[in-house]
Amino acid sequence: MISLRQMRSVVAVAEEGSFTRAAARENATQSGISQHVAAVEDVLGVRLFERTSDGVLLTPAGNRYYTKVLDVLRGAEDAIIDARSRKNTLSGTVCAGIMPVLARAALAPALERMARQHPDVSIEIVEGYSGALTDSVKAEELDFAVVPAFGGAMGLNVSHLARDREMLVGGALSGVVHGKPVRLSEIAPLKLVTPSRTNIRKARIEDYLTTHSVQVERIMEMDAMLGTLDFVARSDWVTILPGVICAPDMDGAIRRVAPIDEPPLFLDLVQIEPARQPMSTQSRVFLEEIKKEVGKLVAK
Incomplete structure (x- = not known):
């Protein structure tokens, strides 16, 4: 018989690519994780992992087993969620990761509605950039997060949330004409504040500038949204x-805010959640509130 804990150990090693990192994620010892994986391999009669100079990789048999185990773990968690949802009032805790671009305008209205309509739900918000939020979701420290679209990663379920248009933002001294679509190459060279390289948006902005021959006089990297504004x-x-x-x-x-035009630049937002753990009822309700607010703001 293979236990759920042993299954979780296999999943952790597969997603982390390391017994050491898997042990840290599962709050276990490396030897304990190794024993769990070995026990599963003994029962199945196949090797699940092969060691490389960069860590461990799933074998073909291991990859098939990993995919099936995700369904088992999600099913076990879903049974718990379903039982708890039979109560008359929504309760529990939500741990959500939010990008700074959402925290300024979209978060407060969603929180206000949740606090008023579901007072027994406790909400914990972590504001951060995509890399840190993605790692926290993979480690199951967050129920879900909203981040810029990316190529995806093992251990995550990724779903499209919204598409938003990028804007050029400046003050009275910037020369930006408020509300008028702007072609960046026509107002260059720019003195531009960008996110740091740990932010997915940095590469997208640089690709746009290069592709459309937009000259930049100076660049300042700043991962402080209020400071940038x-x-x-x-x-x-x-x-x-x-x-x-x-x-x-x-x-x-x-x-002053001007839509970037000819061509426009867009940001796609996605929601991410752990692949092995279904979202709780309270988390789904809160995510829907965020979606509603983002939808209102993107439509303007």
Whole structure:
């Protein structure tokens, strides 16, 4: 008989590519994880992993077993969620990861509705950039997160959430004409604030600038959203941000916002969750509230 704990150990090693990292994720010892994997291999009569200089990789048999085990683990968790959902009131905890671009305008209304409609649900929010949020979801520290679209990763379920248009944002000294679509090559060279290289959006912005021959005079990297907004409002620097975060600036009083055009630049947002663990009822309800708010902001 193979236990759920042994299955989880196999999944952790497969997704982490290392017995050491799998042990840290499962709060276990490396020897304990190794024993679980060995026990499963003994029962199945096949090798699940092969060791390489870079870690461990699934064998073909291991890959098939991993895929089937995900369904078993999700089914076990789903049975627990279903039983708990039979209560008259929604309760429990939600741990969600949110990008800074969503935290400014979309988060508060969604939180307000949840607090008012489901007072027995406790919500924990972690604000961060895509790399850190993705790692936390894989480790099951977060129930879900909303991040920019990427190529996907083992151990995650990824679903499209929304598409948003990128905007050029600057202050009174920037020369940005509020509300007027702008072709970046026509206002270059730019003094541009961008995210750091740990942010997926950095590479996308650089690819756009290179592809469309947009000259850049200077670049400043800043992973501080409020700092970026304040800096461009006070200077002649500009930044590129999704429309969802620009909602409070649509009056043009402090910052000027112009849709990037010819061609437009878009940001696709996805929701990610652990592949081996279905989302709880309270997490699904909260995610729907976030989707509603993002939908309102993207449509503007």
